């Protein structure tokens with residue numbers, strides 16, 4: 589039996605299909621995309637059935653924060669003012685957006701404000717803080733990392749954070765820097781990311797503390813993971829909060845729609861070997877293309 593750690597909180601239908609977006613494949617080559625669009629602040633946080641209940645993301649986060657703390661929670665020592673500003677804003681948002689059940693919600697004063705904020709919502713939270721006139725990775729409550737190590741990111745610039753991602757800085761570093769320079773509290777944004785994974789578990793950290801992985805899964809046994817990310821600057825401390833809401837569904841739910849299936853396979857087939865390796869898709873490209881193109 590496969591061991592899961594974070595638990596299983598699948599959706600029947602992924603709410604987004606970023607692999608179908610125009611610009612993912614240009615002249616037959618997969619391209620990383622900035623893909624940011626204006627965020628209506630009413631939609632800052634996304635609740636939903638997979639977020640709630642004993643196996644929902646919020647309950648899983650509480651368990652992971654208790655049981656795997658060093659892997660899922662890391663902060664710079666001096667990051668409390670930024671986290672308090674974020675936490676206070678989040679509490680106000682929840683009270684107004686979902687008075688039921690959040691009318692009396694507050695940050696747990698016994699916890700670091702980033703952890704207190706994080707325990708309220710399904711999103712993972714990453715804070716970029718101004719240090720020495722540049723934005724650095726100031727802290728994160730990240731219970732659902734897709735094969736990366738939170739500890740290794742603390743204090744890094746965004747280009748350094750993205751360094752392990754094949755071709756990302758070559759294709760997007762100036763655009764990402766420009767975007768963050770221009771990000772103001774008045775105009776938040778959101779974007780999407782996606783991946784294919786071999787376990788029905790959001791907790792897939794790079795430090796080996798995650799779930800057992802199947803030895804040789806077939807394409808039909810895989811899962812598709814979508815990350816809805818928001819980017820918002822905060823006026824008092826000038827920090828930037830990056831939220832990551834994860835959705836996971838069996839790949840069959842994507843393959844059931846012919847257009848989406850072909851777009852997924854075409855995106856994967858257009859990836860360079862470096863990106864295929866980064867996305868842990870080695871061995872899956874050909875079978876996915878054959879499956880969707882009727883070989």
Ligand code: HEM
Nearest residue numbers: 620621622714725736749750752753764767781782783830
């Ligand atoms: C507009 C801004 C951003 C863009 C376009 C962007 C883009 C990406 C992309 C394409 C990936 C590869 C993920 C995949 O498809 O498998 C990635 C990975 C990642 N991003 Fe970003 N990102 C942005 C902002 C941020 C921010 C603000 C943070 C938080 C500090 C962040 C943290 C990460 C991390 C930790 C990874 C995984 C890196 C690893 O594998 O070591 N990103 N990003």
